[in-house]
Amino acid sequence: MSSIVLFGPPGAGKGTQAERIMDATGLPQVSTGDMLRAAVKAGTETGMVAKGFMESGQLVPDSVIIDLIKDRILEDDAKNGVMFDGFPRTIPQAEALAEITPVTHVIAIEVPDERIVERICGRYSCANCGSVFHDLFNPIGDDGCGCEKWQEKRRSDDNEATVNSRLNTYHEQTSPLAEWYRSKGIFHAVNGDRAIDEITVDILAVLER
Ligand code: AP5
Numbered sequence: 001m002s003s004i005v006l007f008g009p010p011g012a013g014k015g016t017q018a019e020r021i022m023d024a025t026g027l028p029q030v031s032t033g034d035m036l037r038a039a040v041k042a043g044t045e046t047g048m049v050a051k052g053f054m055e056s057g058q059l060v061p062d063s064v065i066i067d068l069i070k071d072r073i074l075e076d077d078a079k080n081g082v083m084f085d086g087f088p089r090t091i092p093q094a095e096a097l098a099e100i101t102p103v104t105h106v107i108a109i110e111v112p113d114e115r116i117v118e119r120i121c122g123r124y125s126c127a128n129c130g131s132v133f134h135d136l137f138n139p140i141g142d143d144g145c146g147c148e149k150w151q152e153k154r155r156s157d158d159n160e161a162t163v164n165s166r167l168n169t170y171h172e173q174t175s176p177l178a179e180w181y182r183s184k185g186i187f188h189a190v191n192g193d194r195a196i197d198e199i200t201v202d203i204l205a206v207l208e209r
Pocket residue numbers: 008009010011012013014015016017032033034036053054055057058059060061065085086087088089093119120122123124132133134135137138166192193194195196199
């Protein structure tokens with residue numbers, strides 16, 4: 001069993017690439033952001049703790065996230081490894097992950113800050129299947145999202161003020177993890193400021209190494 005990590009700032013394209021890599025590798029996507037949004041919607045205890053942090057662009061406490069991951073990794077579809085999206089985001093989370101499951105590749109999708117706001121503010125997705133689109137850069141085509149219950153959803157944290165806070169949080173608390181993983185020899189950076197398909201090709205090439 002071995003897992004991979006998709007790493008990068010908000011709006012880097014982690015979720016977009018995860019959809020494509022999932023098809024190619026068979027590894028299920030484990031997005032802590034998606035899990036937390038589901039918990040908020042369901043009104044669980046975890047959701048009630050997480051809501052305020054998410055709305056202000058802060059990180060949800062490590063203990064909450066680590067408990068979520070410990071449970072998720074026990075599920076049947078995770079037995080051959082998973083693709084983490086947006087986890088880990090702190091060194092304590094990465095240390096906890098190392099105790100839970102081996103990680104073979106950390107792939108950082110690098111995008112300059114000045115691209116992030118336009119990406120986040122134009123994002124929409126299907127509330128039913130989760131497919132991610134963009135008003136300008138990746139609009140839904142005539143074929144739709146591929147599921148039969150298309151319903152447009154926009155995230156409540158996708159506004160300019162929260163994006164700037166999420167970016168600050170990323171630079172202060174998450175980007176130091178890059179060096180931590182680099183020192184372990186499993187860190188690979190790809191240029192995320194290009195066409196979506198070109199980035200997928202690069203990521204798949206990294207995974208073959
Ligand atoms: P989370 O849901 O993980 O949000 P995020 O990290 O801010 O990342 P995003 O989901 O916004 O971006 P993405 O990289 O997935 O980009 P996407 O593919 O959608 O976390 C939300 C919150 O939950 C956090 O703020 C925090 O509070 C909490 N949280 C989550 N995990 C946590 C953890 N581990 N610890 C503590 N707290 C945690 O793409 C964005 C847009 O760009 C889309 O519209 C897409 O179509 C478009 N796009 C994608 N690629 C390209 C491209 N190459 N060119 C042009 N447009 C593109």
